[in-house]
Amino acid sequence: MxxxxxxxxxxxxxxxxxxxxxxxGPVAAARRAIAEAAGRGNRYPEAGTGALRRAIGARYGIPAERIVVAAGSTAVIHYLSLCLLGPGDEVVFGHPTFVAYRLETANRGATAVPVPLTEHGSYDLDSLLAAVTPRTKLAYVTNPNNPTGGMVARDEVRAFLDALPAHVLPVIDEAYFDYVEDPGYPDSIKEFCSEDRPVAVLRTFSKIFGLAGLRVGFGVLPAEIAKAARKIQVPYDVNGPAAAAALATLDAPxxxxxxxxxxxxxxxxxxxxxxxxxxxxxxxxxxxxxxxxxxxxxxxxxxxxxxxxxxxxxxxxxxxxxxxxxxxxxxxxxxxxxxxxxxxxxxxxxx
Structure with a gap:
């Protein structure tokens, strides 16, 4: 046999x-842009991602000099921490939340101050405010929060920003912004970044836009902080296909x-x-x-x-x-x- x-x-x-x-995956226009950019792989991408920053600025009505584009919004958190944190400083955020806040705080020798979430898994902004001290430099608000998925409404965010001491920079992380359909959810770039009170807002192309593998995100920051962040930014940290895909994604239907x-x-x-x-x-x-x-x-x-x-x-x-x-x-x-x-x-x- x-x-x-x-x-x-x-x-x-x-x-x-x-x-x-x-x-x-990437939207149709981004797929085409990636293919075209791949043919220019022998060339370095545009220094400073100026075209993408200008396009983001035009979309949201924000000057391009206030925008930092980096290899994911996590990279923007890294640059913010490098610019603003040192030993003796404090950073407040919800708990549990995105682990990058704690890691970047520790890397700078600063002190993490975690604050429990509400029972429904959203940020407790009153408790976050109560945790602020004269040493606090950053206050993260993850909206909606990762890993819980809970959100805070615009009235809560506005009240928090109004009450936050001037020496603290609020950082509103909206990585999952484009999934939210609740009418009470704020568009923090449009609603808070044009006001006198300095606010930083983070967004990413990694999630609903399907570019996680290409690593591109951005932050809308106060102008002086954005300028400082770009000075220390790793050269060409956003590659050519990633920048091209993000630019095309902005025009997606x-x-x-x-x-x-x-x-x-x-x-x-x-x-x-x-x-x-x-x-x-x-x-x-x-x-x-x-x-x-x-x-x-x-x-x-x-x-x-x-x-x-x-x-x-x-x-x-x-x-x-x-x-x-x-x-x-x-x-x-x-x-x-x-x-x-x-x-x-x-x-x-x-x-």
Missing amino acids: PEQPRREPAPVPVAHLAQNEGIF EHEIAERRAATAAGRELLVSRLRALGFAPLPSVANFVQVRVGDARAVAESLAAEGVFVRPLGSWGAPDSIRVTIGPPSEMDRFAEVFGRVARRTPADS
């Missing part, structure tokens, strides 16, 4: 739901972005309903991810990963009982629901 060929095990289906990436927003919202609501059906209580989210208490988050994440489903356990963020699940393509969300249903029965939540 002839020897039977050895059969390789079937590949485990993979669902990448840990990184808060958007469901979709609104219906193309609206379709992405709607698809993400539908996926989020389906995920929430599936989690509730299993007896879990996810936090309310307006972003492209959901946080949910699952008991031993690390054990749950490892069990999911063993079957090709990757989510974010939040122990290092200060929430060891929770995971964060990004909204992915329907096939990946179905895979998550299938595997999580089995894992959840083995490791019930402590809720």
Whole structure:
């Protein structure tokens, strides 16, 4: 009898739901711009990303000199920290929240002052204000917050800005701005950056616009801080295809972005309903991810990963009982629901 060929095990289906990436890739115009820019790969990109800064400024009515474009909004946080922080300074932010604030604060020898979120997972701006001292230099407001997905409304943000002492720079991180449909949610660039009170606002092209792999984001900063940040910025840290893609994305038809927003919202609501059906209580989210208490988050994440489903356990963020699940393509969300249903029965939540 002839020897039977050895059969390789079937590949485990993979669902990448840990990184808060958007469901979709670059918009059509950005894909074309990337292809064209690739042909100029032997040339350095434009120094200072002037064309992109001017286009962003024109879109939002902000002078280009107030805009810093960098390799993701995380890079803008890095440059802000380099410009403004040193030993003895303090930085206030919610907890849990985006880990870059704590890391950049520590790297500068400054002191991180985390403030608990509300029970619904949004920033508690009154508590944040109460944590400010004469040594506070930066106050981060992540809206909506990562990893919880909770938001604060425009009236709350305005009251916070009005009450914040003048020696503190508020930094409003709106990385997930384009997913939010709530009419109470502010557009901080348009609503707060043109006023006398200095405000910094961060945005990114990584999420709904599908450019996470190209790394491009921006900050609208007070003019003198923006000038200082550009002086210390790594030369050409935004590559040519990334800048070209971001520039093309600014002109994308609104219906193309609206379709992405709607698809993400539908996926989020389906995920929430599936989690509730299993007896879990996810936090309310307006972003492209959901946080949910699952008991031993690390054990749950490892069990999911063993079957090709990757989510974010939040122990290092200060929430060891929770995971964060990004909204992915329907096939990946179905895979998550299938595997999580089995894992959840083995490791019930402590809720």
